[in-house]
Amino acid sequence: MGSSACKVGLLPEPSSKTGHFSFMKSVMSYNKNKDFDEDLKSPIQGFVSDGSRIRQANKAETKFRTKFDPRVTARYDIKALIGRGSFSHVVRVEHRHTRQPFAIKLLEVKGHEGRESCRAELQVLRRVRHANIIRLAEVFETSHRVYLVLELATGGELLERVVARGSFTETDATRALIMVSSGLRYIHTLGIIHRDLKPENLLYYHPGQDSRLIITDFGLDSGCRNGRDWALRTLCGTPEYLAPEMVGGRPYGSAVDMWALGVISYILLSGSMPFDQRSRPRLFKAILWGSYSFHGEPWSSVSNQAKDFIERLLSLNPEQRMTAEQALKHPWLVTKAAGSSKRNLHRPISQNLRQRASRFSTRSSSSSGSAQGSRLQQNKSVLKVESPLTRFKVPTL
Numbered sequence: 001m002g003s004s005a006c007k008v009g010l011l012p013e014p015s016s017k018t019g020h021f022s023f024m025k026s027v028m029s030y031n032k033n034k035d036f037d038e039d040l041k042s043p044i045q046g047f048v049s050d051g052s053r054i055r056q057a058n059k060a061e062t063k064f065r066t067k068f069d070p071r072v073t074a075r076y077d078i079k080a081l082i083g084r085g086s087f088s089h090v091v092r093v094e095h096r097h098t099r100q101p102f103a104i105k106l107l108e109v110k111g112h113e114g115r116e117s118c119r120a121e122l123q124v125l126r127r128v129r130h131a132n133i134i135r136l137a138e139v140f141e142t143s144h145r146v147y148l149v150l151e152l153a154t155g156g157e158l159l160e161r162v163v164a165r166g167s168f169t170e171t172d173a174t175r176a177l178i179m180v181s182s183g184l185r186y187i188h189t190l191g192i193i194h195r196d197l198k199p200e201n202l203l204y205y206h207p208g209q210d211s212r213l214i215i216t217d218f219g220l221d222s223g224c225r226n227g228r229d230w231a232l233r234t235l236c237g238t239p240e241y242l243a244p245e246m247v248g249g250r251p252y253g254s255a256v257d258m259w260a261l262g263v264i265s266y267i268l269l270s271g272s273m274p275f276d277q278r279s280r281p282r283l284f285k286a287i288l289w290g291s292y293s294f295h296g297e298p299w300s301s302v303s304n305q306a307k308d309f310i311e312r313l314l315s316l317n318p319e320q321r322m323t324a325e326q327a328l329k330h331p332w333l334v335t336k337a338a339g340s341s342k343r344n345l346h347r348p349i350s351q352n353l354r355q356r357a358s359r360f361s362t363r364s365s366s367s368s369g370s371a372q373g374s375r376l377q378q379n380k381s382v383l384k385v386e387s388p389l390t391r392f393k394v395p396t397l
Contacts, residue, residue, distance in 0.1 A: 006085060031246055064104070072140055072147055076104065090154065105148040109300055118146050124218040132183030134216045154206025155211045162268060168345050170306055170337035173268040176202075178262060178333050179213040185324035188254040197260035197265065198241050204221065240273050245314050247284045255318035261327065262313025266292070268343060269302055274314065279361075290316045303340035305332040347365065 041058045045176065068078065068087065076093040082103065083090035107118045114342040125136040125148070140147040151388040158176060162168070178203060194201075196217060242258035245252040264275040274292035277283040286292070292314065294307055309332045327333065332340075 010130070034379065062336045069140055069142060069145075069147065070340065072104065076102065076149070078104075079135055079137070087178065093149075101152045102151045103150045105150060107146040108146065109146055109173070109313055109326055110144045118353075122146070122148075124187075124222045126190070127190055128187060130183055131178045131212055133186065134214055143180040147227065151214075152203075153203040153205050153216075155206045155208070157200055157203040158204070159199035159267075160262075161204070162271065168268075169342055170269065170303060170332075171342070173265065174333050176213055176268065177265060178328065178336075180215065180264070181324050181333065182328045183213075183215040183386065184254075184257055184261065185328060188257070188324055193254050194220075194257050194260075196238060196241070197257050198238050198263070199264055204284055239280065242284075242287060243318065244288050244290070247287050252318065254323075255321045258313050258321050258323065258327065261324075262310050265306075265310050265313060267308075269306060270298060270343075276351075288316075289315060298345045301341055301343050301345065303332070303341060305330075305335075308332070 015075075033327070039184075075096055078091055079098055079101075080092040081089060082092050089109060091104050091106070092099065093102050093104050095102065103309055107116050122139065125134065135151040137149040137151070139149070165172075180197075184194070184197075194215065197215070201215065201217040202215055203214045205214060241260040241263050243252060243256040246256055263274055275283055275286045277286055294302070299307070308328070309330050312322045312330070313327070322330065
């Protein structure tokens with residue numbers, strides 16, 4: 001699906017004081033046993049490219065009633081509710097003329113949190129145009145609501161593929177990592193830091209094995225001044241993926257995304273987390289000291305090039321960590337693991353990962369929101385802390 005023909009721009013609120021919210025439509029929540037579109041090759045799996053997931057309703061169908069701006073309904077047919085949260089709803093729509101499917105993310109911006117989250121996401125989405133980054137088609141705005149028209153991704157999360165697949169090789173891992181690294185190189189060139197990179201924020205465009213992978217959920221993004229890293233200090237993101245400089249309260253830049261890529265690489269090859277301590281203090285201590293290992297299965301079957309790739313990303317010193325450009329030039333990615341064993345690395349998935357996949361499959365509306373604001377407020381696995389962390393002894397680099 002190409003959205004390049006759709007002009008990305010801000011559509012101002014109508015000057016008329018009456019009628020611009022007169023349209024109200026009941027939208028049926030998506031039923032995963034039903035395919036809304038016979039022309040699609042496979043049923044929608046419940047994902048949109050901003051990372052939202054379908055809420056599992058108690059009943060087969062539930063109604064969602066809201067007022068849509070007539071500018072939206074003039075261009076799009078509203079089809080189904082596919083995500084909801086404290087600050088937003090996500091609905092599946094079709095363009096009235098092209099019949100292309102899209103996702104519209106309705107962001108409520110009455111409160112400060114909602115407005116800040118919306119502003120952060122818009123700042124990124126308006127600037128980017130890359131195959132491995134979520135695509136924004138257009139924007140509608142009113143005084144208290146923003147409508148983001150986004151491409152629809154139906155292939156599911158990277159994490160779910162890792163858990164569900166019956167086979168997995170180093171070559172499979174390199175395919176995914178090349179796409180993620182390419183997206184990171186692009187946003188880092190623009191001075192954008194994601195800060196919450198994880199498998200749950202990586203979506204496949206379609207269910208096929210040749211699907212492109214899309215980086216989503218830029219609500220925690222920070223833009224760097226003059227395209228260069230600068231001293232960010234706010235702790236935010238998901239604990240297991242936090243870089244040591246973030247945990248230690250030091251200034252950080254785009255290298256934090258590369259650390260997260262190292263964690264993702266470790267997961268893809270082993271099915272387990274490199275830093276998997278249940279206690280938050282122990283987890284942060286392990287991150288600060290880089291306490292992970294390549295012992296046990298399946299690491300004896302993993303190539304040295306793959307291990308070197310991970311080690312260069314999980315460097316405690318951000319100055320020595322590979323950049324996205326350097327990662328794409330690493331021999332392991334360049335050769336697509338040509339020198340590695342073709343042995344199936346699919347091993348018993350760690351309990352931590354299974355719990356994560358299960359939690360994201362069944363989480364209720366209180367933690368399944370499409371708005372990044374709702375995730376920050378209600379999902380305990382995500383942090384946004386303005387005050388300094390409890391200080392740990394930080395190793396000398």
